[in-house]
Amino acid sequence: MSSRPTAHRPRKRFGQNFLTDDSVIGRIASAIAPTVTDHIVEIGPGQGALTETLAPSGCQLDVIELDRDLIAGLLASFSIHPRFTLHSADALKFDFASLARGDAQLRVVGNLPYNISTPLIFKLLENATIIRDMHFMLQLEVVQRLAAKPGSKNWGRLGIMTQYQCEVEHLFDVPPEAFDPPPKVQSAIVRLTPWTQNPWPQCDQARLRQVVQACFAQRRKTLRNNLKGLIDSGALEQLGIDPGARAETLELIKFIDITNAINV
Template identity: 40%
Template sequence: MLYIPFSSYIPKKSLGQNFLQDTKIINKIIHFIKPNHDHLLVEIGPGLAALTHLICNYVDYLVVIEIDKKLSDFLKKYSFSCKVLIYERNVLFFDFKKLFFQENQLLRVFGNIPYNISVQLIFHLIKFRHFIFDINFMVQKEVADRLMALPGNKCYGRLSIIAQCYYNIYFGFDISPNSFFPKPKVYSSFIKMIPKLNPLLPFNKMNILQYITSFAFKKRRKMIRNSLKGIFDENTLFLLNINPDLRAEDLSVQEYCKLSDFYFSKLHNLNPKFYKFIDNS
């Protein structure tokens, strides 16, 4: 286990703090990320710097984002082997676009993400996908399973569909609770997400996709002729070459995107100002 000289700090449950302390896992993470001195790495939630101080051996410059003032103060006093720029911010409101233009370089985002914000953060990063090269996150294993699930799988749902519209997602490895302090009650997984250059659905239609999937999966065992009847009639489903007898978990990501495209066009035809509204949402 890795010793970090800050034994007086008590992890905060409100921030979902479970600090990684297993050097074998840390080295496995570094090998998976493959950092290089030419890369601009951005770490979210460095905590007690267990990963931070070792990854500094591979880069010249590192950006970290930490919401906890006490930890931020600790990091500012820590002696790293590379230049470290520390932002004391809530990452859910952090402007990654601004950072990209400041550094004039694509960002490689990584971190041990608090489970209570992991899904929000993944969605938040979608709007910055043009400025991000890749995302390497440790998340709750259940979340990783949902992110990567395919149609027909019990884990397949709204998160799978929305994430797979905008990211190519790759599994790295699972991590035992024993690798953390304090020990979480669940296993974790390390994953890589690479923003798609040509996403399956433009970002300005993501709200429509969220709306449709919320209806579809509210009663996921119902046939979509019933679960989506308030949005699409059977003739429309046939027109889009989608079987109305399928259940929500049987439709592919591409089919949900097709439904979203159609509904978006329908709303625009009803109200030509709709494009302006949705683009600013």
């Protein structure tokens, strides 16, 4: 028997599109593969479609829901599970570090509203040391940016900063008809796994963000123009970088090289 709360009218201001396709829900649950030893944090459980597959594992499950009209239904459905805790809060303002216990890392999951997905991912990356992995339903375009490679139109700040801290896996796509109401865009599931041993050279992440942001400030302009005031053409050439190139042609290692050269 389904334990999902009764019907709730999706709210546009919360970016709500509730996942209703059982086969898709099953595929997501299989990708997460929750166990009793896990500490899972679900962002935006909505009507509990995914929560319903996570709670029976016996995992410690904290869910964060902004829409207060959904709280009673979620509590009615899942309070029976002794390790279930509901937080009525805005995920963008939530202190994820407050959930960490000892060496146990968090596993974060969620069907993220499209309007907050990028800032929320950046917020979670700030907490990467306490996170084991993240599984998100996102707009396909966002997943393509997260998993992008140098030379593609999707290569930019989001992919670079995420790949510096995580392995990114585009797992599978989800069609609009899997939701109620159906969104006007394609969706996809992505897995982000923070590196246990970072394969990239160490650098100042705040400065790396500054460099990447400057490089992509005007995509059609050259590195020489976008980095004016941060590093000169001669220094770029010493790093093996063409000052006349555009940022989208650079591999991640080159952004790190620029960052470390500026910090010297």
